[in-house]
Amino acid sequence: MNTVQSENNTAHAYRRQQSSFNQAIAALKKKQFSRAISLFRQGLPAEANNPNFIASYGSALAGFGLHEQAEYWYQRGRAIAPDHHALLINSGNFYRKQGLFEEAQDCYQKLLQYHGKHKEHLMLMGMLWRDWQRPRQAIQYFNQVRKLDDKHQNVQWELARMHLELGDYQNGFSLFDHRFFMPGFRKAVTDASLNGHLWQGEPLDHKVLLVTHEQGFGDILQFSRFIPLIKAKHIYWELPAPLVRLFPSSERLTIIQSGKSLATSDYHIPLMSLPRRLGITLDNLPTPWNPLADYHPQKQRNKIKVGLIWSGKPTPTDRSINIAKLLPHLSHPDASLFSFQVDKKKEAIEPFLQDGLITDLSSNINDFYDTARHMQRMDLIISVDTGPAHLAGILGIPAWILVHYTSDWRWRTTGDRSPWYPNIHLFKQRQWNDWNPVLKQLRKAFLHLLPTKI
Structure with missing residues (x-):
């Protein structure tokens, strides 16, 4: 092969590799993670030390749920280029979404150190403190963003949520209207x-x-x-x-x-x-409006009837709990369990239905009115943070809510009660995505409750 042919082959290989990379980026932007990974892998190992390549490849792996592989590549990339802008952002976001807050903090601090206090860098640090349940620190960073750009609508939204979490409803609900300027709310x-x-x-x-x-x-x-x-x-x-x-x-x-x-x-x-x-503050928050206050069905007192909802929408955080992990903590001859799950997740109880450990109510539930009528026959509702949990709240039914670490502002109080629902007891994760201590606490409370028959 002569020199000209060799150069032509090299150029052709480069164009083919660049085309695969561009296609991978396009797939990544569309959240077609599997396709993006396949295209990125065509560039390995030639790009294995390219921090730009690694930053994007790591995002595709993380998006597809290959978290260990994503972390490997992020660490490799940062070893090659410790100050690389995209690597610091992508790896910081990855760690934050995995609840690895100290690792995320290290990335974001280096981002500020190497690339300055740009508003989007400060925004990321504020979001870290938000997810880490430090609303006061989050507000400090969000306020810095607002000083740099007083028309930044996302930061107004985040400030609203942080003030609401702290119980400052006057400022929180005032800022809440800024959502009207955001694409999803306009x-x-x-x-x-x-x-x-x-x-x-x-x-x-x-x-x-x-x-x-x-x-x-x-x-x-x-x-x-x-x-x-x-x-x-x-x-x-x-x-x-x-x-x-x-x-x-x-x-x-x-x-x-x-x-x-x-x-x-x-x-x-x-x-x-x-x-x-309406001038609502934490001090004048009204009690819930119960639309079925006049409906009082008779309850059988031979057993405690417990309604269960273990899964909600997976965004922005999957707040679900594995029903197979939950049920053993509620197993008792004096308790009857009923599933209120109506989506595809109800299939998870099929093995337990065969053993008669739980009753499926989904065929009798078409809307929230049906759900409410069945709930009023229950002695206790146990639910993750989802719509039926609020339904139990407004109906005044005793309810235990299993709260994920990255929950919404309405549940993130310092105690186990919410000012919005006096009938609700909160069982909250103290560590990100760790349900085990919560379930132990739940089991203890459940056994304590059984002799009283509510």
Whole structure:
């Protein structure tokens, strides 16, 4: 082979390798992690010491759940280039999402050291302290971001959550409205189907108000308590279909199913913006509105009836618990267990159904009204942080909530109670993703409860 042919072959190999890398990056951006990994591996071992390559390859591995491999490559990359910008960000994010907060802190501190106090670098440090359950430290970094960019909408949202976590509802709910400027929330106040003006707290004595829903079922149930406090001529309340039957219409309240034509109104407001307009603080937080307060089914007292929900939506953090780990801690001849799980996760109880250890109620549950009627026959609800946990809360049913370490602001109080639900007891992880101490605490409380029959 002559020199020209050799150079041509080298150039062709480089173009092919570069094409694979570009395709891998495109797949990574689309979260096609398996395809990205396959394409990245075409570049190995030629790129095994390239920190740019390693930073992206590590992200693909982490996204696909290959955490040990991702950590190997991140550590390799940082050994090659300790100050590499993308490697510090990607590895820091990886460690933070794995609950390895000290390792993440090391990455982010080096990011600030080598690359300066850029607003996005400070933002990452604030998010670390947020996830590490240090809201005051998080606020310090988020405030630094706000000083650099007072129009940074994500930081306003994060500050709102941190103030709410600390019980500073006045500042928290005031900042909460900044979500309207974020892409995922903007439609809540700009949708062309909305009538009237955004309500800012003006008198409503002779006015009609439309309250729109947002976010998840749990958020709607938690904030439903503010509907009866509105002093308007009439209220139209938009609800997703699974909640429509739960809340009854009345002379001053009309329920509208989401997706149907919205009523003509003088003002409109998203549900979770009501607390600021109503002047809600931790001191005047109203008790939940129980829409089924008049329903009192008879309960059999020969056994304690316990309803279980062990899985919710996996975003932003998978708050689920393995039902096979949970059930042994609730095993007792004086307890009957019932599954309220209605999604695909209910399949996890099939081995226990065959042994008669639990009863599946999913075939009798079509919406939250059905769930509520069955819950009211229970003596205790045990749930992870998901919509039915809030349903038990507003119904006043004794409930034990299993709270993941990276939980939302509403559960992250210093004790085992929430000001939002006096009937709820919190069993919280003290270490990221470690359910074992929580389950031991749960078993002890459960055995203590059994003789009393609630």
